[in-house]
Amino acid sequence: MCTIGFLVNPFAGMGGAVGLKGTDGMVEAALARGAVPRAPGRAAETILQVADIGAHFITCSGVMGEDILAGAGIPGYEVVYRPASETTGAADTMAACRAFLDRDADLILFCGGDGTARDVYSVIGDLVPMLGIPAGVKMYSAVFAIHPRAAAGIVREGCTPGGKFLLRDAEVVDVDEEAYREGSLRTRLFGIAKSPYRPGLVQGTKQVFEDSDEERAKKDIARFMREVIEGTPGILYILGPGSTTAAIGEEIGLKKTLLGFDAVKGGRLIATDLNEEGLLGLLEEGTSARLVISIIGAQGSVLGRGTQQVSPAVLRRIGRENVIIVATPHKLAETPMVFVDSGDRDMDLAFGDHLSVVSGYRIAQRKRIGRVEGPERTSQVGGE
Amino acid sequence: MHTKIVLDEDHMPKKWYNILPDLPTPLDPPLHPATGKPLVPEDLTPIFPMELILQEMSQKRTIDIPSDVQDVLRLWRPSPLYRAHRLEKYLKTPAHIYYKYEGVSPPGSHKPNTAVPQAYYNMKAGTERIATETGAGQWGSALAFATQIFGLECTIYMVRSSYMQKPYRKSMMQVWGAECIPSPSTKTKAGTAVLQKDPETTGSLGIAISEAVEDAATHGNTNYSLGSVLNHVCLHQTVVGLECMEQLASVEDYPDVVIGCVGGGSNFAGISFPFAGEKLKGKHKETEIIAVEPASCPTLTKGLFAYDYGDVAGLTPLLKMFTLGHDFVPPSIHAGGLRYHGDNPTISRLVYDGVMKAVSYHQSEVFDAAQTFARTEGIIVAPETSHAVRATIDEALKCKKSGEAKTLLFNCSGHGNFDMSAYDAFYANQLVDYEYPEQLIRESLARLPKIPGA
Numbered sequence: 001m002c003t004i005g006f007l008v009n010p011f012a013g014m015g016g017a018v019g020l021k022g023t024d025g026m027v028e029a030a031l032a033r034g035a036v037p038r039a040p041g042r043a044a045e046t047i048l049q050v051a052d053i054g055a056h057f058i059t060c061s062g063v064m065g066e067d068i069l070a071g072a073g074i075p076g077y078e079v080v081y082r083p084a085s086e087t088t089g090a091a092d093t094m095a096a097c098r099a100f101l102d103r104d105a106d107l108i109l110f111c112g113g114d115g116t117a118r119d120v121y122s123v124i125g126d127l128v129p130m131l132g133i134p135a136g137v138k139m140y141s142a143v144f145a146i147h148p149r150a151a152a153g154i155v156r157e158g159c160t161p162g163g164k165f166l167l168r169d170a171e172v173v174d175v176d177e178e179a180y181r182e183g184s185l186r187t188r189l190f191g192i193a194k195s196p197y198r199p200g201l202v203q204g205t206k207q208v209f210e211d212s213d214e215e216r217a218k219k220d221i222a223r224f225m226r227e228v229i230e231g232t233p234g235i236l237y238i239l240g241p242g243s244t245t246a247a248i249g250e251e252i253g254l255k256k257t258l259l260g261f262d263a264v265k266g267g268r269l270i271a272t273d274l275n276e277e278g279l280l281g282l283l284e285e286g287t288s289a290r291l292v293i294s295i296i297g298a299q300g301s302v303l304g305r306g307t308q309q310v311s312p313a314v315l316r317r318i319g320r321e322n323v324i325i326v327a328t329p330h331k332l333a334e335t336p337m338v339f340v341d342s343g344d345r346d347m348d349l350a351f352g353d354h355l356s357v358v359s360g361y362r363i364a365q366r367k368r369i370g371r372v373e374g375p376e377r378t379s380q381v382g383g384e
Numbered sequence: 385m386h387t388k389i390v391l392d393e394d395h396m397p398k399k400w401y402n403i404l405p406d407l408p409t410p411l412d413p414p415l416h417p418a419t420g421k422p423l424v425p426e427d428l429t430p431i432f433p434m435e436l437i438l439q440e441m442s443q444k445r446t447i448d449i450p451s452d453v454q455d456v457l458r459l460w461r462p463s464p465l466y467r468a469h470r471l472e473k474y475l476k477t478p479a480h481i482y483y484k485y486e487g488v489s490p491p492g493s494h495k496p497n498t499a500v501p502q503a504y505y506n507m508k509a510g511t512e513r514i515a516t517e518t519g520a521g522q523w524g525s526a527l528a529f530a531t532q533i534f535g536l537e538c539t540i541y542m543v544r545s546s547y548m549q550k551p552y553r554k555s556m557m558q559v560w561g562a563e564c565i566p567s568p569s570t571k572t573k574a575g576t577a578v579l580q581k582d583p584e585t586t587g588s589l590g591i592a593i594s595e596a597v598e599d600a601a602t603h604g605n606t607n608y609s610l611g612s613v614l615n616h617v618c619l620h621q622t623v624v625g626l627e628c629m630e631q632l633a634s635v636e637d638y639p640d641v642v643i644g645c646v647g648g649g650s651n652f653a654g655i656s657f658p659f660a661g662e663k664l665k666g667k668h669k670e671t672e673i674i675a676v677e678p679a680s681c682p683t684l685t686k687g688l689f690a691y692d693y694g695d696v697a698g699l700t701p702l703l704k705m706f707t708l709g710h711d712f713v714p715p716s717i718h719a720g721g722l723r724y725h726g727d728n729p730t731i732s733r734l735v736y737d738g739v740m741k742a743v744s745y746h747q748s749e750v751f752d753a754a755q756t757f758a759r760t761e762g763i764i765v766a767p768e769t770s771h772a773v774r775a776t777i778d779e780a781l782k783c784k785k786s787g788e789a790k791t792l793l794f795n796c797s798g799h800g801n802f803d804m805s806a807y808d809a810f811y812a813n814q815l816v817d818y819e820y821p822e823q824l825i826r827e828s829l830a831r832l833p834k835i836p837g838a
Contacts (some may be wrong), residue, residue, distance in 0.1 A: 216584060227828035324824070329816070336813070356819050362828070363680070363715045366746060366817035 002055040002107070002159035005080075005100030005128075006047070007120075009093060009112035010063040012039040013135045027087055039135040040068060042148050043111035046133045047072045049152030055159040058103050060096045064088055090119045097123035107131060107165070107196065109155060114175050117141040121172040121191050129167055129194045131155070140301075142170035143195045146334075154196050168214045168330065169243040170195035171296055189241045189259050189296060197330075217328040218244050220361040222251035225292065225326065229264065236282065237264045238274070238318070240293035240310070244326050248292065261309050276311045283317040290322040291315075295357070300335035300370070302355065303342045312344030320350045326358045329365070337370030387469060389631040391462035396454065399446040401622040403657045403730060404615065406445070406664045408737055411729055412704035415691060423701050431600045431608035433509035436502065439616040447619065449501070456500045456533055460489040461623065465631040466796075470760040472780070479783035480637065481776060483796040484628050484655060487763065491556065493798030494651045495526030495611055498620035502609045503530035513537035513606040515599035517567065517592030519647065520546050520720035520768065521553025522798055523611030528562035538562035539606075541569065541595040544587035546720040552802045567592040574598050574697040588713045589648075589724045594697035601699070612648025613694060613703075613728050621654025628793060629658055639671060639793035641779050645771035646675040646684060646742070647721045649728030655795035657730075660739060673740040674779075675731065676771040678750075680818030681714040683707065683727050684735050684742035694726060705732040708820070709829065715818040717747055718806035719767035743775055746817040750774045751810040754800070766798040767806050 011027045014035035040063065047068050057077040059065030063086065069077045080103055081096040093110075097120050100108055107129050110120050113136010120130055121143075132144035133151045145151035158165035174190035225248045229237055239245045241259045249256025249264070256262045260273030263282055271278060283289055291310065295302055302325055303310060315323070327335070340351045356364045404411070413422035425437045432440075439447060449457075468481040486494035506514055514531055517540070518524030524540040531538040540562050542554060547566040554564040567587050568575035574594035578585055585591070593610070600608035610617060625642075632638055642659045644652030652675050662668045675684055683706045692707035694700035707726045708714075714723040726732075734740045754770035756777065757763065765773055776794045783790050800807070809815050 213584060224824070224828060228824045231827040231829070332816070356821060358821055358824070359818075360715065362712060362821065362825050364819040364821040366679075366819050 002053075003103065003105050004055050004057050004155070004159065005097070005103070005105035005108045006057050006059045006065050006069065007093060007096045007100075007108070007110050008039050008043045008060075008063065008065050008068060009110070009116040009135075010037050010039050010088060012112035012116055013042075014038065027089070037063075039111045042135040043133055044068050044071060045148035046109070046111070046152045046155070047074065049149060050155045050159070053156055053159050054161070055155075058100060058105060060092070062086065064092065064096065090115070093119040094123045100124075101128065107155070107158065109133065109151070111135050113139055114141050114173060117143050117172050117193075118174050118190050121193050124193075126192065126194045129165055129196050131196055140173040140175060143172060143193050154198055157198060158196050165196035166198070167194045168197050169193070171242065173296065192243050192258060214328050214330045217330060217360060218247040219251070221326050221328065221358055222247040224358065224361045225324075226251045230267065233266045234288060235265070236287055236289040238262070238279065238282075238289060238291045239264060240291065242294040242296060244294040244328060245292055248326070274309060276309050276314060279309060279314045280317065283314065287317075289318050290324055291318050292324045292326060294325070295327040295331055295335060295338060300338040302338050302340050310342070312342055312347055315342055315344070315347050320347065324358060325355055329359050332357060332359055332365055332367065335367070338367045339370050385467065385469070386635055387467055389465040389467070389635060391627060391631060393458055393462070395627075395630060396458060396461050397449065397623045397626040398454070399448055400619045401626060401658050401661060402442055402445055402447055402619055403661055403664075405443045406661050407730065407733065408664060408739070409733060411733055412691075414729075415702040417693065417698055417701055420702070427701070431597060433505045433511060433607060435505040435509070436616050439619055440614060449623075450504060453501045453504050456504075456530070457497070457623070462627045462631075463488050463624070465628055466761070468761055471757060471777075474756065474760045475777065475780050475784060477780040477784040478787060478789040479780040480789065480791045481780055482628075482632065482637075482639070482791065482793045483761075483776075484624055484793070485763065485796045486624065486651070487765075487796065487799035489526075491522065491525040491529050492801065493522040493526065493766065494621060494624060494654055494795070495523045495798075496530055497623055497654065498611065498617045498650065499523070499526040499530035499609075500533070501620050502617075503527065503534045503536055506607050506609070507534040507536055509607075511536060511605070511607040513539065513603070514609045515539045515541070515596040515603075515606055516609045516611065517541045517543070517589060517596045518546070518553075518611070519543050519589045519592075519723055520766070521550050521557070521802070522721055522766070522768075524562070524564060525553055525556040525560070527609060527611065528557040528560035531562065532560045539596075539599060540564045541567035541575075541592040541599075543567055543589060543592050543720060543723070544585070545716040549718065549720070549805055550802055556802075567595050569595060571595070572598045574699070578696070585713070586716045588696065590694075590696035590710055590713070593695035594699055597695060597699045598697070612650040613724070613726065615728070615730060617648075617650045618653035618657060618728055618730060621650050622657050624651070624654035624795060625656060625658035628655060632791075632793070637791050638668065640790040641672045641674060641792045643674045643676060643772050643775050643779070643792065643794040645719075645722060645768050645795075645797065646677050646727060646731065647719075647724045647768060648726070649675075649731040651795050651797040653728055653731060655793070656740065660734060663739065673734075674775055675735065675740055675742040676775040677742060677744045678717055678719055678722050678771065678818075679744045679746045680717050680820060681708065681723055681725070682744040682820050682822075683725065684732070685744045686820055686822045687725075687727075689732060689736050692726060703729050705729045706735065715816070717767070717818060718803065718809065718815070719747075719750070719771065721766070721768040722771065745771055745774050746819070747815045748810070748817055751807065751815060753777050754807075755810070763796065764800045764804075764807070765796060766800040767803050769795075769797045769800070772797070
């Protein structure tokens with residue numbers, strides 16, 4: 001039987017409606033402004049759809065889970081964590097996840113936003129798959145289903161007897177809420193979780209026949225990029241964060257950092273986890289360099305989310321034409337548009353209306369570039 | 385003003401036009417894959433009947449169409465030539481747009497123009513079974529139709545992605561008595577090898593060709609048949625252009641621009657070779673001839689002009705042609721018939737010599753054009769054909785800008801009645817605009833060994 005660790009961050013998303021752009025550390029302020037909890041309703045929407053699948057739920061007491069399971073008539077659930085106060089916080093989310101780990105949960109199903117995702121991931125890492133029911137103000141992380149009902153569909157598929165979860169790497173993105181409230185979006189890639197998904201490309205219809213295995217797609221991209229890198233030994237390659245670029249490192253036989261910018265030349269790893277200064281140091285006048293980056297998070301961001309090391313100054317040294325973007329067809333299928341937010345408007349415009357994204361072995365896809373939504377980024381983000 | 389220009393049956397061409405003697409540069413000879421030496425007719429006898437081998441290499445300007453073949457072609461030939469009045473009006477273009485509609489054949493495309501003579505020559509040579517490959521299924525269904533008429537068995541290796549996308553094409557093959565197998569398969573060594581390396585492969589024409597060739601080469605009673613790429617195939621398709629010439633003459637017109645989509649090149653050759661011949665003979669020097677291909681498989685626009693194999697396994701002769709590399713597996717676009725790494729050597733040579741030119745388009749652009757065409761002219765074209773429609777519309781819009789009343793002719797090579805899932809994907813916004821990352825691919829090839837014998 002499938003064991004699901006279920007938790008709700010009851011205050012997730014409350015800050016959004018009252019203009020707080022996030023609720024981390026702001027629960028009291030949100031309540032004072034008259035915010036109404038919305039996460040319990042979102043969570044219930046998912047749970048009602050999976051009440052009959054016969055999974056074993058383990059959860060937290062009261063508003064952090066139990067109330068919703070009881071309300072949906074889920075039989076035999078078990079409370080494995082009790083928060084000390086009704087105003088729950090990050091520590092409670094993390095403590096609950098530790099209890100879920102102890103009970104060998106097969107899936108952590110949580111309801112919240114990016115902050116909750118970060119807290120869950122900080123405990124479980126990639127040991128247990130995690131799936132988010134979207135309820136937060138910001139959901140840049142890729143662990144969220146697109147809708148509570150979609151989350152239910154994924155859970156049903158994996159937990160029904162005979163079913164199994166198809167897993168993929170999903171970025172957990174950390175947003176600095178304080179800076180966000182002040183009008184600047186500072187994000188970084190916090191980690192790469194395992195998350196279940198339904199392969200949209202083969203789902204339901206026959207019109208597109210694609211491979212459902214994202215790992216294979218990554219290997220295809222990596223194989224092609226290895227041939228390119230080996231074919232151009234004089235060029236310095238900077239490989240950005242994420243599992244697709246990590247697969248390229250692995251294909252070349254190098255130990256690339258998962259979350260950092262690493263430099264490769266002539267088949268050797270010459271620097272790892274570079275910051276802006278380190279990148280600029282490598283990119284002296286006359287250095288022929290290329291940046292290989294992937295799309296980060298669920299929103300189709302190419303630059304600017306989780307890639308602050310690549311400042312406009314770094315990008316100018318590299319040159320727009322030397323930016324190679326890679327992403328699996330699976331990621332691209334969920335990304336109708338890509339967003340370029342380098343921190344320099346002229347540089348963003350230099351990318352034009354479309355991007356060519358390497359998506360397989362000798363295959364690319366053309367994607368339309370959308371305009372960045374949300375608050376303007378300030379120039380200090382890029383270190384300018 | 386005519387909408388449909390129809391020829392009487394007795395005006396159906398009695399001879400095919402062979403462009404080879406009119407080429408400005410003779411073709412480089414096909415090479416034996418093992419020795420790298422020019423092929424001799426005997427090298428091909430294990431898989432082709434002699435009559436087709438002789439046609440492949442013939443320097444005769446015209447070749448008689450056997451009367452038994454004419455009898456079958458008359459089931460739908462001469463095909464109608466349409467003046468696209470409604471499309472012209474919609475585009476507000478001064479251009480005259482004509483299209484030759486090959487979708488009237490029983491299998492719904494131009495393919496039986498060569499399937500019928502190929503089946504006929506094989507029957508005459510005592511062949512009992514023909515093995516072939518098919519991409520989108522148009523060729524497979526055409527050969528199934530033709531072999532059934534001449535009493536031959538037929539085995540068709542259908543590219544796996546198309547096999548999944550277009551189930552009704554395989555149903556047609558079944559109606560006409562053929563066996564249809566998804567490729568790669570475990571029936572051949574070539575297919576087994578691909579599956580071992582990559583069980584999830586979508587397949588490609590190059591892989592399916594390897595399987596069909598191996599099947600033919602390893603069975604004494606079986607020959608191989610190819611629906612495109614080779615010279616004799618293009619020769620058989622020239623009935624299309626020859627009819628157009630007569631149909632246009634009957635309304636005192638002549639094309640300034642001739643357009644066709646290109647996978648292996650046969651429908652494009654069919655409509656364009658007779659006009660290219662006139663151009664080469666100096667009669668209509670200004671005729672523009674445009675090959676249209678997918679941006680994801682841009683053989684003529686981004687490939688190399690070099691010797692390469694026609695298939696993935698390297699079983700076929702080496703042909704001098706534009707190629708993306710015989711190991712290139714194009715992405716699964718809906719225009720499955722255009723997923724081929726190479727092109728007919730004659731078309732390649734004519735593009736290389738500047739007699740013809742090539743353009744490429746993304747999937748969503750061509751379906752957009754196909755929708756316009758369906759909503760003006762009524763015909764829902766095949767995804768392959770939609771490439772020609774797109775280029776024609778663009779040429780017509782150029783005329784609108786310049787005010788020129790050019791005559792545009794394109795080959796409406798087939799209907800898309802079995803391709804509705806592709807249109808569904810278009811409306812669901814699910815069409816992926818695949819591209820060919822040319823610069824990166826060139827760099828990735830820099831360290832690869834050269835093709836033997838090239």
